[in-house]
Amino acid sequence: MTTALPATPLAPTAVTALAARYARASEDAGRLHPEVVNALPSAGFARHFVPRRWGGRAGGFTELVNAVAAVGEGCASTAWCCALQAGHARLAAHLPERAQAELWADTPDTAIAAAVVPPSGQVARVPGGWRLTGRWAWASGADHADWILLATIEDPEAGQPQYRVLALPRRDVRVHRTWDSVGLRGTGSDTVTVDDVFVPEHRSFLRDVLLTGVRDADAAPCHRVPYTLVASLFFCAPALGAARGALDSWTALARQRGVSGDPGVQQTLARCSAEIDAAQLLLETAANRADRAALTPPAAFEPETAARNQRDAAVAVDLLAGAVERLFRTAGVRALSQDSPLQRAWRDIHAVAAHATLQPGPSAAAYAAGVFTDDRA
Known part of the structure; x- marks a missing residue:
């Protein structure tokens, strides 16, 4: 050790x-x-x-x-x-x-990559573990990973199907270069396949533990919180950085064009910088909420906390996408260059905003379910 x-x-x-x-x-x-x-x-x-x-x-x-x-x-x-x-x-x-x-x-x-949502592939129990075969999409960073986590549905002979996560060394996984998106192009979020690979029993856990957090009293605080509390923060944080970078690029372009004294330019600067700052405050509040929840015994965890974090991340990415959209529209033709960081940030942020974890509908439904609980009685 x-x-x-x-x-x-x-x-x-x-x-x-x-x-x-x-x-x-x-x-x-x-x-x-x-x-x-x-x-x-x-x-x-x-x-x-x-x-x-x-x-x-x-x-x-x-x-x-x-x-x-x-x-x-x-x-x-x-x-x-x-x-x-x-x-x-x-x-x-x-x-x-x-x-x-x-x-x-x-x-x-x-370095660990993963494709755990949605589950895919076929798994069969054998002595000492499982045999796994299948195809999984959007495994970001799989090409330079040492290990890869893959999720599948195990159908026991008796009982309910189980959502299982298995860990495989990179050598047992084939990476197919399928990633060709408008944004986040450098993430290598390729498709991976596994062909009848044996996975020992000890390299697996059921997804249910992700929804509750590790219940071991000796577990570190960061491992005791459920996946739903923090997943949206991981996906939204890159957009916050991209928006800051976009604002810097836009400001530099405004100086080059000599339009920093234009009232419209000044209003765009003020509004977009405020929206980016507001998104940062939302994400930092959600992250602080997660850090506080990590110090709370799992049995005392409030599901509403996860709903608030999902809500805040969804609103934050909406603010960031709107701000960068406005910056890009007002930057002039120089922003259209392939070498312009602004156009890259515009594409990347829209790619982040498309992620399922950051969609406004599900996050709103989760939050409203807690607010309107009594109305269902």
Whole structure:
């Protein structure tokens, strides 16, 4: 077992400049540039939620949101991969101890990709584990991962089907280059396939534990909260950084055009910067809410807290998309260049806003269900 290391802070600056420098190259390649990938371990995202007994930080959610946003100012695709490396390690912390040792005994900086929503593939129980076959879409960062989490539905001979998550080493998974989107082009969110691979029993857990959090009294606070409380924060944080980067690019273009004294330009600046700041406040409030909930015994956790976080993330991404839309429309023809960070941020933020976790309808329904509980009696 790795000796626990001091809880050093996340270091987004270790990757931010490289991410910005290679943002165009990452887009063209459809995955992060190799130099960016090589710099990711030093930034600390992969180890952020790894249990401390393996040398990880078991860190907090507010710190992660701010660090991901900082990377997103230079490249939203890199920020997306940073957020998911952290988030997937938190999922992997639900694995049995033996599997955790396989992932982290040598280093807490193991890169983990995942395709857990929706479940896919076919799984059959065999002595000592399962045989898994299937195809899963949108496995961000799978190409440079060490391990991959895949979800499937197990249909026991007796009883209800079970939503199961299994951990596979990268060598057992084939990555197909299918990712070709308008935004977040550098994330390498490709399709992965598995062909009749044996997965030992200890490399698996049921999804139900994600919905309740780890109930072990010795679990770190960040592992005791349910997935629904924090998932939307991981996905929204890259958009916050991209919007800040878009505002910087827009401001530079306004100076180049000599229009900084124009009243319309000043009104756009004031409104969009305020909307971005408001989105930041919403995300920081939600992240603080998650950090407080992590210190609460699981039995005392209020489902309304998760609904509030989903609501706040959905509203935040709507504010960010609206602000960047306005910036892009008023930036002039120079913003249309392939080399313009503004047009890339515009595409990336709209890609983030399309994610299922950030859709306004489901988040509104979840929040309203708590508010109108008594009305259903």
